[in-house]
Structure formats: C-alpha cells, structure tokens
Amino acid sequence: MARLENLNLSQRVTNELGKAIVAGKYNINTGLPTEAQLCDMYGISRTAIREAVKMLAAKGLISSRPRQGIRVESPSNWNLYDTSVLNWMLESGPSLQVLKEFLQVRLAIEPQAAALAAQYGKDEDIANIAAALEDMRKAAKTPNQTLHESDLAFHTSILQASGNRFFFHLRDFINTALGVSIQHTTPAKGSDVSVAEDHAVIYDAIAARQPEVARKQMNALIEEAMAVIENELNSKLEA
Structure with a gap:
C-alpha cells in the first residue's frame, strides 16, 4: 500500500x-x-x-x-513522442509552430498509411474505418455533438488497417496532437458535414482498393489543415 x-x-x-x-x-x-x-x-x-x-x-x-x-x-x-510531454506542451498554450511541425509528421505518415490500408487492409480493419466515418456523419448532423472522438477513431483505424506496426504504435501520439489541431482546423471548415465528407473520400478510395487515390486524398486533407495553421501563424506575425 x-x-x-x-x-x-x-x-x-x-x-x-x-x-x-x-x-x-x-x-x-x-x-x-x-x-x-x-x-x-x-x-x-x-x-x-x-x-x-x-x-x-x-x-x-x-x-x-x-x-x-x-x-x-x-x-x-525531450521525448516528443511521449504523450505526457506532448500534452504538457499543448496545455502550456498550444503553439501553432508545434502544431505545424505535428502536421508535417502526419504528412510523412498518414498518406502512406492510407495507401497501405487500401492495398493490404483486412476487411475487418476497413470495416472499422467505415464505422468511424458513420459515427462522424451522425455526429455532424446531431446538435451539440462534436466530431472529436469519431475523427480520432477514423485516423487511428487507418493506422491499424495499414498493417504497419510502427505506424500503429504512433496512434497515441497522433491522437494527442490531432485532438488539439482539430480545434483549429474544424471551425475553419465551417461545417461538420463538410469535414465528414472530406474523410469519406479517403474511405471510399481505401474501400475501392485504390492506394494512390487514398494517398492523394489523405495528403489533401492534411495539406488543407496545414494551410489553416500557416494562415494563423502569418496573422500573428502581422499583428
């Protein structure tokens, strides 16, 4: 005791x-x-x-x-892949620069994970992506609900479906930082329904077993988030 x-x-x-x-x-x-x-x-x-x-x-x-x-x-x-360290960094006043660097990591990992999921993903793993997407769509149409949890589940499911153990091992890191970046990027989209449908095109490519399309669509999703963060950074510099 x-x-x-x-x-x-x-x-x-x-x-x-x-x-x-x-x-x-x-x-x-x-x-x-x-x-x-x-x-x-x-x-x-x-x-x-x-x-x-x-x-x-x-x-x-x-x-x-x-x-x-x-x-x-x-x-x-510092071990930035330690979720406690990352949480402390984000809690101390989420730095847009930290979020930008995080998005750069995502660009290096998630498009490839999406391509691997389309190429090698097991049917049950792809079904998990579909379930997360369905939860996103339901949350988008339900008042006072956020996409937060279902959005995280969508990205985690793709890491799992990739079959790459190293990618899946990064799920806690991805979830921790993604949870903060969503707060910046989702409002910029203006519609939760639009956010869900942006994810749907990634799922469609994975389900259709189209690796290059899946890679391209995931890349576009993260690049759009990057543009939001960079605009915020530029606005702060000009202020």
Whole structure:
C-alpha cells in the first residue's frame, strides 16, 4: 500500500514538474530545486521524489547523475513522442509552430498509411474505418455533438488497417496532437458535414482498393489543415 501511495504521489509531482519545465519555469539556467527542497515543497518523502525524477528522466526532461544533481535538459532532448510531454506542451498554450511541425509528421505518415490500408487492409480493419466515418456523419448532423472522438477513431483505424506496426504504435501520439489541431482546423471548415465528407473520400478510395487515390486524398486533407495553421501563424506575425 505504501508503494502504491508513493507511486501516486510521484505521478502527481511528475505531472506538476513536467508542466513547469515545459512552460519554462525551470530550465537549463535555473535548474530544479534540490531533492530536499522538492520534499519540502510537496510534503512527500525522498522515495516519492526519486520516483518522480526517474519518470521525468525517462521522458528526457531532466537528467540525474551522481555529484551533478538534477539537471534540466534542453527541449531538443525531450521525448516528443511521449504523450505526457506532448500534452504538457499543448496545455502550456498550444503553439501553432508545434502544431505545424505535428502536421508535417502526419504528412510523412498518414498518406502512406492510407495507401497501405487500401492495398493490404483486412476487411475487418476497413470495416472499422467505415464505422468511424458513420459515427462522424451522425455526429455532424446531431446538435451539440462534436466530431472529436469519431475523427480520432477514423485516423487511428487507418493506422491499424495499414498493417504497419510502427505506424500503429504512433496512434497515441497522433491522437494527442490531432485532438488539439482539430480545434483549429474544424471551425475553419465551417461545417461538420463538410469535414465528414472530406474523410469519406479517403474511405471510399481505401474501400475501392485504390492506394494512390487514398494517398492523394489523405495528403489533401492534411495539406488543407496545414494551410489553416500557416494562415494563423502569418496573422500573428502581422499583428
């Protein structure tokens, strides 16, 4: 029971310190408080603090070495594929630049995943894409409902249908950042029905076993989202 209690406390401290590091409160220049100071700040044992330090080190936010103490790492060393790190980055004020970089990653992955799904996808996997699309269409026509969950399910189902385990392993990363970028790109479309139908053309190409068409349609969908983010970035620069 004591071990579980320490772990829960460690997770809370990991979350709070992680957010503080990502937000810039603690950085390479300021460093982190000492182990003793952290114990006082959070009112917990050294054991719980050390667990939190291990978790943050595993995410690349800090390093801890004998005689050197705890050192905050530069953002270039952070594990951006860790969903906690990505969540902290997005929660600290979703940076349009971060979203742009995320869309660039999607452009490198999802069109190919769509093509592979069309070429090699199992019938049951393609049925899952169809089910997610149907949920999108229903949500689009239902007052006070959003496409959020069904949109995420649509993209995750394509990663699954691709048959590429490396692509599917990125599903949590894709879902985390996609959930934020949707908030910027869906309103720009002006109609949830239009958003659902843009996804429908991707599904149609996959179901028809047309890899190049599926690739092209997914590429167009993400490029449109990229244009929205770039317009917002340009507007901020001009303001």
